[in-house]
Amino acid sequence: MKKLLITCMMIALVAVLAACGGKDKNVSNxxxxxxxxxxxxxxxxxxxxxxxxxxxxxxxxxxxxxxxxxxxxxxxxxxxxxxxxxxxxxxxxxxxxxxxxxxxxxxxxxxxAPMGIFSNKFKSIEEITDGSKITLPNDPVNAARALIILQDEGLIEFDPNIEILKASEKDVTVNHKNLKFLPIESGQLPRSVESTDLAAVPGNFALSAGMDLLDALALENMPDxxxxxxxxxxxxxxxxxxxxxxxxxxxxxxxxxxxxxxxxxxxxxxxx
Missing domain, CATH: 3.40.190.10 (Periplasmic binding protein-like II)
Incomplete structure (x- = not known):
């Protein structure tokens, strides 16, 4: 019985060592x-x-x-x-x-996918007329992104002392085309292209709605x-x-x- 017990223990030990050795050599499932x-x-x-x-x-x-x-x-x-x-x-x-x-x-x-300025009314930024209405996201982060695009395209100017990534409508000091800002839920922005002059649409919502990013009048120069x-x-x-x-x-x-x-x-x- 004693010899049998020792033999069983040795077999078990060999099995454990073999299993451990296998784990060292191969990545587990x-x-x-x-x-x-x-x-x-x-x-x-x-x-x-x-x-x-x-x-x-x-x-x-x-x-x-x-x-x-x-x-x-x-x-x-x-x-x-x-x-x-x-x-x-x-x-x-x-x-x-x-x-x-x-x-x-x-x-x-x-x-x-960058945010873009889309329009069914205008073919270019230069065609935008005075007093045009633009829908933009109603959350602060994406609203700032939309406003930065408008600044990059020369349509508005900001107070130079603000933190640009936190820009809001109240920071706009010059509005060259007297744009009317209409904040709405981001998910509604693609459809708003049909009912307004311009729409600032985040890329993921644009793509989900079947829009082509390359159809935008301007695409965001997106910070990392x-x-x-x-x-x-x-x-x-x-x-x-x-x-x-x-x-x-x-x-x-x-x-x-x-x-x-x-x-x-x-x-x-x-x-x-």
């Missing part, structure tokens, strides 16, 4: 299975066409989880339900982290803070899957897909 979240639309498409294929070539099994709002993707990331997400810009991410004490971080900026990012939990920034995602986004193949499939998207500074 769990480490090669990841879930990435996105809102339905252009960034879900970017994952499908430009990022997930690269991960699959590296041996990953990738699940794409689509969300219908901007709240759940960060909650799911913070809770560990997904490994990364792609749907938000740096400004939005920083606000969410601050308000919720989430430990989330930007991994890398990606090409982003407004470009979308791949986000991960801060503790995972140095994990292999995060490094692999970053490597894929930085690859020539990724940029090729962007140039072919996502025309009009503004590239981040690191790509230029």
């Amino acid at each position: 769990d480490e090669k299975s990841i879930t990435i979240g996105a809102t339905a639309g252009p960034y879900s498409d970017m994952l499908k066409k430009a990022i997930i294929p690269g991960l699959e070539e590296k041996g990953y099994k990738v699940e794409l989880k689509e969300f219908s709002d901007y709240i759940q993707p960060n909650q799911a990331l913070a809770n560990g339900e997904i490994h990364a997400n792609l749907f938000q810009n740096t400004v939005y991410l920083d606000n969410v982290v601050k308000e919720n004490n989430f430990e989330l971080s930007k991994l890398i900026n990606v090409p982003t 803070q407004y470009r979308n990012v791949v986000a991960v939990k801060t503790e995972n920034l140095d994990k292999q899957f995060a490094k692999d995602i970053k490597e894929i986004v930085e690859s020539a193949q990724f940029e090729k897909v962007i140039d072919e499939e996502f025309q009009g998207f503004g590239k981040p500074e690191w790509m230029k």
